[in-house]
Amino acid sequence: MTAAEQLRERYAAELRGFGSSLPEDFGAAAAELAPRFSAQQLELWAQAGVALANYSLRSWEASAEYFRASPQVASAMRFEQLMAWARIATELAERSSVVSAAFLKATPEVLEHLPPWQLEPWARQGERLCRGNWKSIALCALYFSSSPRLLAAMSLQRLGELVAVVDALTERSYELATTCVEHAPQIFGALAPRDHEPFLRFAQAVTRVSWADTRLYLERGPALLERVEPEMRSRFLELAARVTADVGRQGFPLFAGAAAALGEIELSQHDAMLAFAGRLAIASPIAAMEYLKSAPFVRTRLTAEQMQQWAESGASVLLEDGNAEGAEAFFRLESTRAEQLMTALTARVELAHVGSTLRLYAKALTGEQVSVRSTEELVERGIGWVTESSATTEGTAIYLPPFISTFEHQDANFQAYKVFATHQAGRMEFGSFRYRFGDDGTQTPSTVHERERRVRGDAPTRATTAMERYFDLFPDRALIAALFTVIEDTRVDAYVGREYGGIRSVLRRLQAHEAQHRPALQGMALRAAFVENLLRASLQAADTMQWPHALEPVLRDGLSALRMVELAEATVQDSAEVAAALYDIAQRIPNVELEPDEQWETPDGDLLEVAASMPGGGAGDVPMPQGEEAEFETPPQPEFRGDFKPELVQLLMQLRQQREGDGEGEGAGSPITQQQLQELLEKSVELSLSGMEEGDIASSLAMFLSGLEKEGGTPQGEPRPEHGQQQGSGEEPVQQDLPVAIEWFHYDEWDFRAADYRPRWCRVGERVAPEGSLDFYQETLQRHHGLVAETRRQFELLRPETFRKIKRLEDGEDLDLDHAIEFLVDKRAGVGPQARIYWRRNKIERDVAVAFLLDMSASTDEEIEKQRPRRNEREDGFDDDPRKYFQWLAQRRAKQAQEPPKRIIDLEKESAVLIVEALEAIGDAYGIYGFSGYGRENVEFYTIKNLDEHFSDRVRKRIAKIDPVRSTRMGPAIRHTVHKLEGFEAKVKILILVSDGRPQDHGYGRDRTEKEYAVHDTKQALLEAKRAGITPFLITVDKEGHDYLGEMCDDIGYEVVADIESLPRRLPSLYRTLATQ
Amino acid sequence: MASTTRRTTASEQAPGKGAGFRSLQVEEFRIKSEPYYLPIADEVELFQTAYAQHMPVLLKGPTGCGKTRFLEYMSWRLHQHVPTRAEEGVPLITVACHEDLTASDLVGRYLLEREETRWIDGPLTRAVKVGAICYLDEIVEARKDTTVLIHPLTDYRRLLPVEKRGELLEAADGFLLVVSYNPGYQSALKDLKHSTRQRFVAIEFDYPPRELEAEIVQREADCSAEVARQLAKLGEKVRNLKEHGLAEGVSTRLLIYAGKLIANGIQSRRACQTAVVWALTDDAEVQRSIEEVVTSIFED
Secondary structure (H helix, E strand, O other): OOHHHHHHHHHHHHHOOOOOOHHHHHHHHHHHHOOOOOHHHHHHHHHHHHHHHHHOOOHHHHHHHHHHHHHHHHHOOOHHHHHHHHHHHHHHHHHOHHHHHHHHHHHHHHOOOOOHHHHHHHHHHHHOOOOOOHHHHHHHHHHHHHHHHHHHHOOHHHHHHHHHHHHHHHOOOHHHHHHHHHHHHHHHHHOOHHHHHHHHHHHHHHHHHOHHHHHHHHHHHHHHHHOOOHHHHHHHHHHHHHHHHHHHHHHHHHHHHHHHHHHOOOHHHHHHHHHHHHHHHHHOHHHHHHHHHHHHHHHHHOOHHHHHHHHHHHHHHHHOOOOHHHHHHHHOOOOHHHHHHHHHHOOOEEHHHHHHHHHHHHHHHHOOOOEEEEHHHHHHHOOOOOOOOOOEEOOOEEEEOOEEOOOOOHHHHHHHHHHHHHHHHHHHHOOOOOOOOOOOOOOOOOOHHHHHHHHHOOOOOOOOOHHHHHHOOOOOHHHHHHHHHHHHHHHHHHHHHHHOHHHHHHHHHHHHHHHHOOOOOOOOOHHHHHHHHHHHHHOOOHHHOOEEHHHHHHHHHHHHHHHHOOOOOOOHHHHHHHHHHHHHHHHHOOOOOOOOOOOEEOOOHHHHOOOOOOOOOHHHHOOOOOOOOOOOOOOOOOOOOOOOOHHHHHHHHHHHHHHOOOOOOOOOOOOOOHHHHHHHHHHOOOOOOOOOOHHHHHHHHHHHHHHHHHHHOOOOOOOOOOOOOOOOOOOOOOHHHOOOOOEEEEEEEEEOOOOEEEEEEEEEEEEEOOOOOOHHHHHHHHHOHHHHHHHHHHHHHHOOOOEEEEEEEOOOOEEOHHHHHHHHHHHHHOOOOOOOOEEEEEEOOOOEEEEEEEEOOHHHHOEHHHHOOOOOOHHHOOOOOHHHHHHHHHHHHHHHHHOOOOEHHHHHHHHHHHHHHHHHHHOOEEEEEEEEEOOOOOEEEEEEEOOOOOOOHHHHHHHHOOOOOOOEOHHHHHHHHHHHHHOOOOOEEEEEEEEOOOOEOOOOOOOOOOOHHHHHHHHHHHHHHHHOOEEEEEEEOOOOHHHHHHHHHOOOEEEEOOOHHHHHHHHHHHHHHHHOO | OOOEEOOOOOOOOOOOOOOOOOOOOHHHOOOOOOOOOOOOOOHHHHHHHHHHOOOOEEEEOOOOOOHHHHHHHHHHHHHHHOOOOOOOOOOEEEEEOOOOOOHHHHHEEEEEEOOEEEEEEOHHHHHHHHOOEEEEEOHHHOOHHHHHOOHHHHOOOOEEEEHHHOEEEEOOOOOEEEEEEOOOOOOOOOOOOHHHHOOOEEEEOOOOOHHHHHHHHHHHHOOOHHHHHHHHHHHHHHHOOEOOOEOOOOOHHHHHHHHHHHHOOOOHHHHHHHHHHHHHOOOHHHHHHHHHHHHHHOOO
16 A cells, blocks of 8 residues: 555545535545655644634535645755645635635646745735735635636736725725726736836726726726837836826826827927926926827927927926926916917917908908808808818808918918918909800800800700809819819919019919929829929929920920919900810820830920910821820819819809899899709819719719809798797797897906916806796886886986086187186286186087996895895884784785895895996996806806897886896906997996896816915906906995905905895995996 | 198109298199199099089098098199199199188288278189189088088078178189098088088098009009019008908008118018008007018018
8 A cells, every 4th residue: 555545545544524525625635745745744734734624614625626736845845845835825715715725726826926935925815815804805815716817917026005095996986996806917918028017007006096996007007008108107106106196086087198299299399298288287287187188289289399398387486486386377378478479489370379360361461351261160051061171261250270380480381371362362363263255255255155155056054153154064064174274374483473473483483382293194094194284384383394205396385375364354254265175185195004115204404394375286287196085083182272062063053143132233133043043063173082982972962052042042941930929929029939049158267276267167058047027127117116216316426417608718719708708807907817718618428338247146035035134023012922022923924925035136126127227317338237057168148238238118118027047257257348348439448247147157266165366367357357448346235345355456456245135235336436437 | 721732742842942831822822843643433523523513522532542642633734724824734623621711711811001901812712703713621620500601602602601791703714622531530420411412412432442553553563563463462461351350441542652772771571560550550459460461471
């Protein structure tokens, strides 16, 4: 019997009663171990296993794992180590047999990654996770079972750090902790080993402040990091950890944003950027991350060096001025300074910035009502233009690309814009769209009628526009369109060059730029090459032409014809003629690709200076090469010339004329039918439908058709009945039918921490206030008739006398006899009198405009009764008689039921009524506005009465409808009112803000409780008003108003109306003082 | 005091006349040499006929389009209508109207002199007496009660009541009342009363077409034909902006100023900036746009 068998015999009894497989596992292991260990050792080994099995009810499972793993484990270590291992297992079993089993089972594989002496630390790390409850046991077991894979991906030390993270997570969610462990092998497998440590350190930081983000981080982190320069990842993670330690739960979102942003930046920049961010992080970690986040956007505007310059300026806000909030706003691009600097640095010119300049410019040039818009809009209109990139015009507007960044300098890019605009304006100014069929040009007689006879015989034309009729003459519409475009553009360029000497040089520069970016000529099909050569010649780059030597006479004919339209008086009629002549030439050129060895030459000087003349047909006998015809492809348009669609423009012009009922002009009188439209669109090559599927073409056509009809104005259906007239009942017009027209305005907001404006931060939506019933106004008048009469009288006293006699003047309307005599007497007496003896009537005009801005925030809904201290009931003489008291109470309740308790808003409304009455008496211009809203994007601004609006029943009704709405974002409301006052002409301008409390709104400050931000912004807005020559005045009914108003108003007038009910009385007298200052 | 203005023309200021000034009565002032005026349409003929028929004339048109120059030219040209006078031309008395212009400013007033008062005729009275053309420039600026004063002078009566003296003056044969009026300017606030307005025949002026304006600019500014042509082009383009940011188009006068600056060595873009762009508007946006037009037209 072997030692193993003996052993098995011996323990068979002890092992019975556990799992059925246990004795077998024991036997198998003993058999393998026997040759290696002494009998004594074997004994110890077996005892350890048996002890484990006996340890607890289910510990036999661990024991089984022990026996199963033993042979492999033993082969990797000395016996003492094996026993140590067994001891660890036993200790683990004390906590949980499951954990112990997992430990034992994983050991053989773990040993592939760890030396035997590290088994203990490995086990201890895991043990930390085990807290006795079943969730922790499962997690701990997972740790051991995942260990082989984990250790394949990371070192033991890192694993320990991971455990720390996981351990921290367990305090929140075991589920989350479990997921972390499950995913960890994958995550760390994907990361470079040197990044493990920073990755984990950041994980710890995230877990500490925002445990829920840990999962996100573990899930997304590796992918996010992947796009960061590998060398820089650890640095970035360290930065992120530092930031998180500082900012708490914002840490991960900032990291994610910054990482995504870095991913969009070329890798070579990462080093410098992270170094810079590191510098910022010392003073403001947030600024550092915001810097990274903004980088991709900034990089679209600035070069790397410019961005460096821009960022340095932000850094100086932080490091020199010590203004962290300012720097954060700067890098978040929420500061005017940041934007202005970027605009100043960038070479890129945005249409949004120069659009209005260009609009006036184009208006000046064309003398027409042109607008300048972005090409993006044109595509949306769906009238036949599909490319967003190139400039164009459709006859009433000039469309320009949203930005130009072709050149290195801002000025050059702006000049390019100007050339774009000039060319499009030139098409209008020099009549590109005024082609008339059959008119002679100044250089060429018309041949189109002849051509038409040849093509159509006597059949009448079905064409809608002159341009369409012209294009109908040519079977290859793509070719004639390409030729006509080149020719007409050449003519317009020539005109621009002659008429606008100032931009000639810029035009030449752009032409040269375009000439350098033309497609290669060699290899082009011959006819296309012919057109391309003409185009190059028209770009004044004839020296870049290339053409087969043998066919030179053909090109010569083409060039001399092209030169015709460069003559001073050439018109669009000439362009059409020249294009027709060139069409004849081009038609003879086969569109074949020549053999590569064919001789293409750059024409010599003689050809470059060819004189303008119409082709005489001399080149007709040049032998043409033979070959397979390729389809004609129009050469790409130079950028500054953009799309040219004369056919569509003429159509649009005609549609518009038709809509306006303009009976003049050709083709009028016969309205364009839908069929005609469809035909035109189908024929036209201007729709660039090539490459579309059949179905797409049909749907695009349909879209364009409806777009065009919209442009032309479809016959309007029944005019909608006027609101309010529709029903006989009349009393209750259907309110919801009226769409509320909201006009949006953007205003900056003052960030006092950053000491800078946040550009276009608030969006104010101005709308006309809804109307209520007339009753309120009348009732108020009746209720306060005494007060009304009194204020009216007071205001009437203010009314200026139209003329006042001014006396004692040196010169005037007439002599003032009294003074004249006095003067004579004085003179005789020799007392040196002054000859001020005339009088004159002087007009004194009262010229006051006042805007009332009413707070319509929800808090104005409060009842006034509550605010008022309880009445001195004792003194009311109840004499401790409960009956009297109840009597009083009942009376009061009855009264309340009759008229509901007054709210602050009611008082505001009543005041409005009074002031309106008074101001109507005095004749000052006044406006009444209300404001409320929620959040910066939605500041609601209600027009109850505009400054220039006449007082009417509608205004009365609107006053009735003033209702509490939402928050109080005062700043933008004040700014908008200032904007309104600025647009109004008056010598004295006053803004009176009536509010119930301090400014407050969502996001109007760092958090809900912060009030400083709002107060500062409001103050800034009031100062802006002052700067604009407006006298602002604040009236509040908030008793605590003095606290913040003092700060908010500085030297701006304000008043806290102590007794709220005196507001209606107080307003008029306040107004008097203000307006007569 | 009466706001009488003595208008001089470029042609009158002959060089070498010395720095001394001359003082003369308004009615004695004559335009000695032919002022430069380029007729655009039939305005000369119209005016001549109106003058012969004693019909008061209203000159309508934007500022700086040549209304005053036209009148100077006509005053010079109309000499044959006053056969009794030895001097050439009809005297031209110009009154620039303003808000405080009173009736006495036009008719006359008493002044104290030593122990007594002395009557002094106002410019209108003088014109009525000597048979001059009385030109009330920018009539809308004057107060409405002042403008009523001229009513009896403008119809068949041709009378000027001088209330303070209890006199009634019958206008001399050569007398003609001419007023000017710029309809675009502040039209909403100030408009001519219909009762006033319908007493005049109106001759409408506008800026000359490009070619003629180029001729005028060249002649007046003494600049090259090319510069004049460019300036006229600029004028046309800028006038396209009227009502779109500009209250008034650029006047021929301003174009001439620009031309003079250029002719005297100022860079053309700079000259246009000072004489046209900045003179026209304070709106930075519009300024920028006009400057872009300038830089498109002028090379340096």
